[in-house]
Amino acid sequence: MTDLNQTFAALSDTTRRAIVARLAEGEAPLAKVAAPFQMSLTAVSKHVRVLSDAGLVSVTKRGRTRYCRIEASPMREAVNWLNDYQRFWDHQLEALGEFLQDENEDV
Amino acid sequence: MTDLNQTFAALSDTTRRAIVARLAEGEAPLAKVAAPFQMSLTAVSKHVRVLSDAGLVSVTKRGRTRYCRIEASPMREAVNWLNDYQRFWDHQLEALGEFLQDENEDV
C-alpha cells in the first residue's frame, strides 16, 4: 500500500479524525484518548495503531503508559496531492471554469 | 457515513486517484478512463461509482457513452479539515516545534 493510500484511509474514519483532533491539543495517554468514545479501549487502541502505521501519530511508552502524539507530516503529502486539483476545488476558479464552459456552449 | 469519511475513503485507492488525475485533464468516456488499467471495465466502473457517490466525479450519459468529469468540491472540505493541522505538517513550524521540545528536555 502506498503512503497516500494509508494516509487517506487512516483519515477516512470519524473516530480516527477525532483522535487526531484530540492530539492536536497535545500529547495524551491512550486511556485519555479513549475516554470520550463509547467503544472499548481495545478498539481505540486499534485505531491509534492504524494512525501510527500511517505515520500520523507516534506512541511512546513511559512507564505503563503509552503517550500518543500527533505526527502530521504525512498530511503534508496528502495536501500536496490535493493541491494539484486546487483549480477544481477553489471557489473562484471554479466559477471561472463554469464561465468558460458557458462560453463554449455557445459555439 | 459522513462526507469526509466518503471523500477520504474514495481517495485512499491508487486506481481512484489515478482516475481523478486523468479526469483533471478533461472529461472522458468511461472506456477511455478504463483503458490504462489492467482490470476489467466493470471494476473501473465500480471505482467511478465510488468517486461519484463521494461527489468527486459526475457521470453524464450521452448516447451510449458515459462521460466522466471531475467534480472536486468535496476536496475542498478535505483540505479544510487538513488545514486545521497545518501547524503540524508545515515544515518550518515543525522545525520550531522540535526546537521548543529540545528546550523543554533541558528542564
Add this chain to the structure above:
DNA sequence: ATAATAGTCAACCAATAAGTTCACAAATGG
C-alpha cells in the same frame, strides 16, 4: 436486420476493517 460498442447488473470470492470479549503482561501503589 445484424453486429459491434459501451456499459450495467447480479452473483460470487478473497481479503480487510471495525468491533467485541477474554486472557494476559507489565508497571505502580498500598
Add this chain to the structure above:
DNA sequence: CCATTTGTGAACTTATTGGTTGACTATTAT
C-alpha cells in the same frame, strides 16, 4: 505481596472492499 491501572494479543463476528465472470440492455454503425 497483592491489587490496580494501563494497556496488548488472540480469537471471533459481521460488514465492506476490490476484484472476477457472465448475462443482459441500449445505442450506433453497416
